[in-house]
Amino acid sequence: MLTKKSVVSIGDISNDDIFRVFERASSFKQKLSKGEKIKTMDGKIMATLFFEPSTRTRLSFESAMHRLGGGVISVSEPKSSSASKGETLADTIRMASSYSDIIAMRHPMEGAARLASEFSSVPVLNGGDGSGQHPTQTLLDLFTIWEKFKSLDDLNISMVGDLKYGRTVHSLLRALNRFDTTITLISPESLEMPDHILSTLDHPEKVTKGTDINPILEKTDVFYVTRIQKERFVDLNDYAKVIGSYSFDPETVSKMKKNAIIMHPLPRVDEISPDVDRDPRAFYFKQAENGVYVRMALIDMILGGA
Amino acid sequence: MTEEKTLKISKIEDGIVIDHIKAGSAMEVLSVLKITSRSGFTVSMLMNVRSSNGSLKDIVKIEKKILKKKELDLISMVSPDATINIVEKFAITEKFRVSLPENVEDLIKCQNQNCITNAKEPVKSVFKREKTGSRNNYRCQYCERTMSLEEIRNSIIK
Ligand SMILES: [Zn+2]
Numbered sequence: 001m002l003t004k005k006s007v008v009s010i011g012d013i014s015n016d017d018i019f020r021v022f023e024r025a026s027s028f029k030q031k032l033s034k035g036e037k038i039k040t041m042d043g044k045i046m047a048t049l050f051f052e053p054s055t056r057t058r059l060s061f062e063s064a065m066h067r068l069g070g071g072v073i074s075v076s077e078p079k080s081s082s083a084s085k086g087e088t089l090a091d092t093i094r095m096a097s098s099y100s101d102i103i104a105m106r107h108p109m110e111g112a113a114r115l116a117s118e119f120s121s122v123p124v125l126n127g128g129d130g131s132g133q134h135p136t137q138t139l140l141d142l143f144t145i146w147e148k149f150k151s152l153d154d155l156n157i158s159m160v161g162d163l164k165y166g167r168t169v170h171s172l173l174r175a176l177n178r179f180d181t182t183i184t185l186i187s188p189e190s191l192e193m194p195d196h197i198l199s200t201l202d203h204p205e206k207v208t209k210g211t212d213i214n215p216i217l218e219k220t221d222v223f224y225v226t227r228i229q230k231e232r233f234v235d236l237n238d239y240a241k242v243i244g245s246y247s248f249d250p251e252t253v254s255k256m257k258k259n260a261i262i263m264h265p266l267p268r269v270d271e272i273s274p275d276v277d278r279d280p281r282a283f284y285f286k287q288a289e290n291g292v293y294v295r296m297a298l299i300d301m302i303l304g305g306a
Numbered sequence: 307m308t309e310e311k312t313l314k315i316s317k318i319e320d321g322i323v324i325d326h327i328k329a330g331s332a333m334e335v336l337s338v339l340k341i342t343s344r345s346g347f348t349v350s351m352l353m354n355v356r357s358s359n360g361s362l363k364d365i366v367k368i369e370k371k372i373l374k375k376k377e378l379d380l381i382s383m384v385s386p387d388a389t390i391n392i393v394e395k396f397a398i399t400e401k402f403r404v405s406l407p408e409n410v411e412d413l414i415k416c417q418n419q420n421c422i423t424n425a426k427e428p429v430k431s432v433f434k435r436e437k438t439g440s441r442n443n444y445r446c447q448y449c450e451r452t453m454s455l456e457e458i459r460n461s462i463i464k
Contacts, residue, residue, distance in 0.1 A: 088427050089425070109422045110418060115422045115429055129422075130449075
């Protein structure tokens with residue numbers, strides 16, 4: 001059960017709770033599409049503490065709380081606030097938790113949200129800690145897959161791109177590996193999935209690695225594409241080569257299963273051509289929208305709304 | 307013959323004998339115990355002695371020393387096969403092998419520089435042991451990265 005619990009890592013949520021979140025997210029999605037108002041968080045306050053900018057995640061959290069009828073307080077510019085005056089994160093969190101019912105945070109250091117959950121008197125939702133965990137992103141990714149295939153089992157999932165630094169793929173891999181999925185990791189050798197993630201897997205035998213997307217195009221149900229950042233390459237020619245062989249254009253997409261989907265945590269740059277956006281298999285914008293419903297469900301379950 | 311010699315050199319009245327230290331690691335054991343020439347302890351050290359099974363080992367004997375749990379944990383991470391003999395009035399009163407701890411608190415520094423435990427925050431580092439095959443890794447309970455025993459050794463011996 002998620003009541004009053006902090007969610008720092010996807011490991012904090014059981015498979016049963018994952019499906020409970022999905023069902024609630026689905027029901028909120030339906031209600032909102034019918035224009036129904038939801039008031040379960042009436043009188044409740046969420047504090048958003050973003051020590052590192054992230055427009056998307058923050059807007060999504062704040063929108064979720066507002067849609068539930070709750071209020072939001074936030075620090076608009078973390079650089080000008082307590083953190084830059086030398087206050088510890090522990091103290092900032094103690095203070096913020098006394099003003100709110102739940103905290104959503106992002107921080108540039110790994111483990112920051114775990115620490116915050118230990119000093120907070122209210123539940124903490126991790127909206128990303130350095131290159132560490134980002135569990136609400138994982139939940140919305142899983143929800144998008146579940147919504148399309150009505151299951152998280154018997155699927156072929158391929159993660160493509162920067163698997164070393166892309167934190168969304170780290171927690172997604174751990175989560176998917178808890179279900180009966182076959183996973184292929186496709187990346188340039190220099191951007192492979194790190195061992196400290198592979199060593200956490202319950203079923204490593206269901207995961208294979210590769211460097212070429214072509215062999216998997218016809219058999220994959222879910223493509224999870226991540227951004228390959230130019231800054232990761234010393235030589236820009238290497239970047240050009242890599243991006244060329246890991247990008248999705250109409251020709252790549254034409255080789256995919258009719259029922260497959262393409263996901264991306266956004267923002268995308270060159271990995272997916274805008275020419276693919278109108279293809280029914282392009283799911284990345286639906287995925288981003290789902291973030292609000294999933295965060296609504298999570299907040300609602302944690303704070304015990306009816 | 308080696309055994310005899312060992313005993314001759316360093317029969318101690320009260321204290322500890324750390325035996326079966328990985329050959330070449332005696333200095334590291336002293337280092338994690340923070341024992342230096344200025345600590346005031348009477349220490350004898352044998353390096354690269356032949357043990358009864360034919361392999362090489364180091365031995366450290368420290369008079370009037372009592373080991374704390376934390377110190378035992380550190381020794382286990384530097385030399386997992388070491389045995390501890392507790393000596394009272396020239397007799398061994400207790401003998402046991404060190405064992406790798408399940409949880410390591412406030413003893414090692416996370417090697418991830420960007421881990422929150424390395425910032426100025428009021429927290430202790432906490433690691434949990436994970437065994438995969440014959441390998442032991444310790445996972446930081448904050449950043450969730452792992453450290454191998456080799457990496458831990460390098461970080462605690464300075
Ligand atoms: Zn750490």
